[in-house]
Amino acid sequence: MIGVLQCVVLDCPEPGVLAEFYRRVLGGEVDRPDRRWSVDDDWSTLHTGGGVVLCFQRVGDHSPPDWPEPGQQFHLDVGVEDLDAAGAEVLDAGGRLLDGSNERWRVFADPAxxxxxxxxx
Structure with a gap:
């Protein structure tokens, strides 16, 4: 083993907004003190209940992926019991539906x- 995964970092124009969006989707604590980094207007974090840390880094010229074009680097899968109810909550939190054509999964975009x-x- 070379190292240990500390976090997953998402580039975005507004780190605090995106951290709060994912807190609504996944639960957890936004900007919890952590010796590994400091939080400010350019860096926000979400410590999830499952131990995964998502970090959000301000990028001034951020350009989001264009679903479903092949330029996508990675995406998150979020397990839910009720797709309709969870999807409504994502929309209410500021997400948008990209593809709702499958009965087992739906693709959304976060605010960034x-x-x-x-x-x-």
Whole structure:
């Protein structure tokens, strides 16, 4: 083993806004003190209940992926029991639906345009 994964970092124009969006989707604590980094207007974090840390880094010229074009680098899969209810909450939190054509999963974009999937458990 070379190292240990500290976090997953998403580039975005507004780190605090995106951290709060994912807190609504995944739960957890935004900008919890952590010796590994400091938070400010350019860096925000979300410590999830499952131990994963998502970090959000300000990028001034951020350009979101264009779903479903092949330029996408990665996406998050979020397991849910009820796709309809979870999808409504994502929309209410500021996300937008990209593809709702599948019965087992739906593709959404977060407020910065990153695609992620809600997947029926």
């Amino acid at each position: 345009g990153h695609p992620f999937c809600l997947v029926r458990e």
